Amino acid sequence: MPEPKHTVDRGVIPRYEDPIRIVPLHVPRDLVADLPHAGPTPAPQLTYRGGPLLANTKVFLVFWGSVWEHAQSGLATQIKHFFTEILTSPLIDQLGEYSTAQFKIGHGQLIGSTVVTSPKPHKSISDTAIRSMLQHNLAVDSAFPQPDANTLYFVYTPPGSAIVQGGSRSCQAFCGYDESIGWQLFYAAMPFPNCNGCLGGLQIEQALTSTSSHELCEAITDPIPGQGWYDDVHGEIGDICAWQTKTVGQWTVQLEWSNKANKCV
Ligand SMILES: [Zn+2]
DSSP: OOOOOOOOOTTSOOTTSOOOOEEEOOOOHHHHHHSOOOOOOOOOOOEEOSOOOOSSOEEEEEEESGGGGTTTHHHHHHHHHHHHHHTTSHHHHGGGGGOOSSOOOOOOEEEEEEEEOSSOOOSEEEHHHHHHHHHHHHHHOTTSOOOOTTEEEEEEOOTTOEEEETTEEBTTTEEEEEEEETTTEEEEEEOOOOSHHHHTTSOHHHHHHHHHHHHHHHHHHOSSTTSSEEBTTTBSTTGGGTTOEEEETTEEEEOOEETTTTEEO
16 A cells, blocks of 8 residues: 655644654553543544554564573573464454454464674664664565564563654653554554553563553554554553553453453453
8 A cells, every 4th residue: 555645734733743652651650640631532532544463463573682591591492472362362362453455353363583782782772773674684584574454573672772763762761662664664662661650560471461562552452553444642552551461361461452342351
């Protein structure tokens, strides 16, 4: 499909300029209660904007940095188990209400994983660097599957590195995001959650499966941010329910907004 024109009505905010696409930091409940009430906000309701959905997601995991082969290899193994199980779990089934005539949302699969050591991750990793790393490895490494309409790359960065996107920084403003390169390549960026704001009181593994489930469900229902299922006030499916968790099998995952149930489920 051709990339849509970003039409700018003069004096009006461009429609696709900056849709909400991040996992926000965890805010403790007592702080939320103290926030000034800004007046009633409309109830969440995701509406479909006509873009593609990931009907049967093919997840490829990219662990960036040699630490994933050494000190963090156990965590990498757990993340692989998580995706193997969660992609065929009730978490995916519950997204079925967002199927369209063209995209019937069903189970996905983990199609592989790799550890990328070249280029080396820097202490500060820009979104541009993530895109370059993906495009470089797609060009030179035959182990990297080429993108198709269902492929979703999950990029995990190492402890000690922060991701910088849209002028803000992981652990200071966000704990992950999903993005696309045009209409061709879908990816999620997952910073290592070694800060209170991205742990939300959970252990590292649980925090990472929670934020990963958030981005997975958003990538399925809104792979090009703002052009799938989206709410102009509240954002994507996971944003509405950020940091509310449940377990599926052994895995901690985030609740997701259900239009049908009119709540986070
Ligand atoms: Zn989100």
